[in-house]
Structures are given as C-alpha cells and as structure tokens.
Amino acid sequence: MPSSDSPSPIIGDGSAYDAVVVGASLAGCATAIQLGRAGLRVAVVEKQPDPSAYKRICSHFIQASAVPALERLGLLEPMEAAGARRSRMHMWTRWGWIEAPPERAARGVNLRREVLDPMVRTTAAETPNVEMMLGWSAERLLRDGGAFAGVVARNREGEERELRGRLTVGADGRDSRIAELSEVPVKTYPHNRIAYGGYFEGPAPEHSPDASLWFLDPHWAAAFPTDGDLTFYAAMPTKERLPEFKEDPGAALVRFLADVPEAPPIRESRLTEPVMGKIDMTNRMRKPTADGLALIGDAALATDPLFGVGCGWAFQSAEWLVESVAPALQGREPLEQGLERYRRRHAHQLRGHAFFIHDYATGRRMNPSERLMFSAAARDPKAAEIMEAFGTRQIRPQQMLPRLLPRAIAVNARHALAR
Numbered sequence: 001m002p003s004s005d006s007p008s009p010i011i012g013d014g015s016a017y018d019a020v021v022v023g024a025s026l027a028g029c030a031t032a033i034q035l036g037r038a039g040l041r042v043a044v045v046e047k048q049p050d051p052s053a054y055k056r057i058c059s060h061f062i063q064a065s066a067v068p069a070l071e072r073l074g075l076l077e078p079m080e081a082a083g084a085r086r087s088r089m090h091m092w093t094r095w096g097w098i099e100a101p102p103e104r105a106a107r108g109v110n111l112r113r114e115v116l117d118p119m120v121r122t123t124a125a126e127t128p129n130v131e132m133m134l135g136w137s138a139e140r141l142l143r144d145g146g147a148f149a150g151v152v153a154r155n156r157e158g159e160e161r162e163l164r165g166r167l168t169v170g171a172d173g174r175d176s177r178i179a180e181l182s183e184v185p186v187k188t189y190p191h192n193r194i195a196y197g198g199y200f201e202g203p204a205p206e207h208s209p210d211a212s213l214w215f216l217d218p219h220w221a222a223a224f225p226t227d228g229d230l231t232f233y234a235a236m237p238t239k240e241r242l243p244e245f246k247e248d249p250g251a252a253l254v255r256f257l258a259d260v261p262e263a264p265p266i267r268e269s270r271l272t273e274p275v276m277g278k279i280d281m282t283n284r285m286r287k288p289t290a291d292g293l294a295l296i297g298d299a300a301l302a303t304d305p306l307f308g309v310g311c312g313w314a315f316q317s318a319e320w321l322v323e324s325v326a327p328a329l330q331g332r333e334p335l336e337q338g339l340e341r342y343r344r345r346h347a348h349q350l351r352g353h354a355f356f357i358h359d360y361a362t363g364r365r366m367n368p369s370e371r372l373m374f375s376a377a378a379r380d381p382k383a384a385e386i387m388e389a390f391g392t393r394q395i396r397p398q399q400m401l402p403r404l405l406p407r408a409i410a411v412n413a414r415h416a417l418a419r
C-alpha cells in the first residue's frame, strides 16, 4: 500500500463538476444541498472518513438570524424532531437581566453537533447531483489559466484524485487549507479569552429552554439547554484564568459557573463527558473570493465564539454563495459576476458585526458606549428588544446603533433623574 509520502499517480475520473466543495460540515453541506437541488453537479471532499464525525468544540447555539436559512434547507423540522431546543436569550449584566419581551424575542436553535453534523451530512449525501467523498483530504488546488479549477484530493491509502470544477469552495473551517493555498488576503485579530465547556444532566437552569448568558465583564459564562435534557455550561474567562482550568477543567468549570450571580444549578448536576477547552481562537477574516474560488463559514470569517455566531453564519454564508453563483454555474452569466455579488453580500452582512466582535475579543472590559447600551437594555424593554435583535444577529450594527443609542441616552437620563 503506498504511504502518504509516496502517493500513487493521480487518477482523474474524467468528470468535471460544477462545484468542488472542501469540507462536509455545516457550511459545506449546506452549499452542496442547495447547489444539488439547483441541478448542479457537486463533489464534496471531507477528510473525516466517519459519516457520523462531528465538531467537538462548539456550544452550538444557532442564532435566530439563521433560522430562515435552516427552514429553507428543510433542516429545522428534523432538528426539532431530534430534540433541538428553541431558545431565546437572557443576558445577565451588572445592571440586571436583559430580556426582550418574550412575544417579541426571536428563538434560535440548540442541537448538539453530535446530532446535527451527521444529519446535515446525510441530507447532503442524499441530495441528487451531490457526490460525497468521505475520507478524502484536499491537498492541492488545481488551476486553469489564472483561475482555480478544483482540487487534488488524497485518501488515507495515498490514492490521489483530481476533481475539476468551475467553482472551488473552501468550507474547511477556521484553519482553512484552501484559504492558505489560494493565498487570499487575511487579517487576524487577537483573542484573549479561553473557552471551556461540558454537558451536564440535572435540574434545568432557570430560563430553560432559553439560554442564559452572563456578561461578567470581562469574563463570560453561559448555560445552553440542549437536546437530550442536557445543559451545555460554558466559561470564557480571560487568559489569566488559564492555569486553574488547565489543572482541573471540570472542577474549574463548575466553580466558575457556581460563582456567577444568580447561579444556575451546576453543583446539583452531573458532568456526562469530559470538559473540553480551546485556548487559541485568533479571529481570522479572509477575502471570501478569488478567481474561480469562494470561502464560506469559518474559512471566510472565524470569529470569537463568545457571541455564538459561527454555525449560523456557516448556514447563511452558504446560502448567500449559492444565490450569488447559481446563475453563473447554470451558464447565465460569467462566474466572476456571481463571485463579486457574494463578496459584497458577505461584507455587507458580516463586516460590521465582525468589527465589534473582534474589538471585544481582546479581553477588554466594556467601553463607555457599551456600558450605556447594556445598562439601558437592562432597564427598558424596548432597548432590550433592539439589543436582542442585534445579539441574535437579525440586525446589523449599522441598524442597531441609530435605534439604540438615542434611546439608551434617554432611558439612562430618566433613570438618573428618578434616582
């Protein structure tokens, strides 16, 4: 059997795909499902051979902004049938809880990746026109003239296949090899918090099935009720707290959550599997397009998980890409037109959010304007509603600020006068 150092000669199967997608997780599968349904031929290359593989480090709170995309994919119903929790958000701040009126607050979705990832992958594999290649890793990019034109994929036996496609899609996560190989411009922003979390069974936290987040400023904690009557407890303190978490992650997590104000019942709960942690979460923002190539999900934008946006944006960016490039792949316009449309849409939707997320990811405390808005949102239901729409990424900062700032000034002035 050839070793990976001496690969066997490339086998080209002679077929050309409309798109070659690298990565069969949320973003890659969502893209394949939509392209396949549009009658386009797609190869999906995934390095994990196991169809039930899943991303292990993730709190999987999918923001309300992504729910319409999940519905259009036909995934929301099976997710609910598999026990997904439909959660709103309650945010603790030192000024009180921020809680939008329940009838006005949108609900996100929470389902363990252990259940979600295989479900999305099976749906993609069963979609007409989609060829799922599990156990194949994209190793090199192919070029046709100046444009990217697919990948060379290698399996564990060292066999190599050339997969040619008019569009190459990097859906291979925050350390994207496709992004690296294509040399698209990348900007990095420091991240100064650590993330530890684990599944517990026991009494439900107070707001269940809603999620509770504690903005301890600068530390952060959360309780996410999820399927199987489990709660995922998460701690994201700044890096000074790393030694205690490294020494005994389980004990540190329980201590941390039990110490937050109005603490959830973590001490009365039982950890069901080992606590997981992630220390390096440098934010990466890449140009999401090049000639013949697009990046989606974390490959395009990998941000601080504190705000729980990556899964939702994986589904949403897949949809933006397919809507942008399908006309070109169906032969109705040049591909660069579709790619440029996607680049602009990605920037329009996510750049403003990314700016604020990256700024807070340094581990700093809230600045005066954040204190103004958070305190007002804790005091006033309308301000809470605007904050909730922003936090669940249904509105962009450019839409949130002109609505929330004037209201926050008025609310806090009234509050000061009343005192």
Ligand SMILES: Cc1cc2nc3c(=O)[nH]c(=O)nc-3n(C[C@H](O)[C@H](O)[C@H](O)COP(=O)(O)OP(=O)(O)OC[C@H]3O[C@@H](n4cnc5c(N)ncnc54)[C@H](O)[C@@H]3O)c2cc1C
Pocket: 022, 023, 024, 025, 026, 027, 028, 045, 046, 047, 048, 055, 057, 058, 059, 060, 061, 062, 063, 136, 137, 138, 139, 171, 172, 173, 174, 177, 195, 278, 281, 296, 297, 298, 299, 305, 307, 308, 309, 310, 311, 312, 313, 314
């Ligand atoms: C601690 C933590 C907590 C988080 N919590 C949340 C949360 O609560 N809510 C939320 O929305 N997001 C959260 N996220 C972010 C979320 O996990 C990611 O944003 C999401 O998984 C991105 O999906 P993706 O499909 O882009 O990439 P990934 O899920 O990373 O998938 C990439 C896929 O590409 C495959 N691959 C990689 N390289 C190759 C290759 N060369 N060839 C073939 N296949 C390859 C991988 O095997 C994998 O299947 C969290 C992240 C962390 C670190």
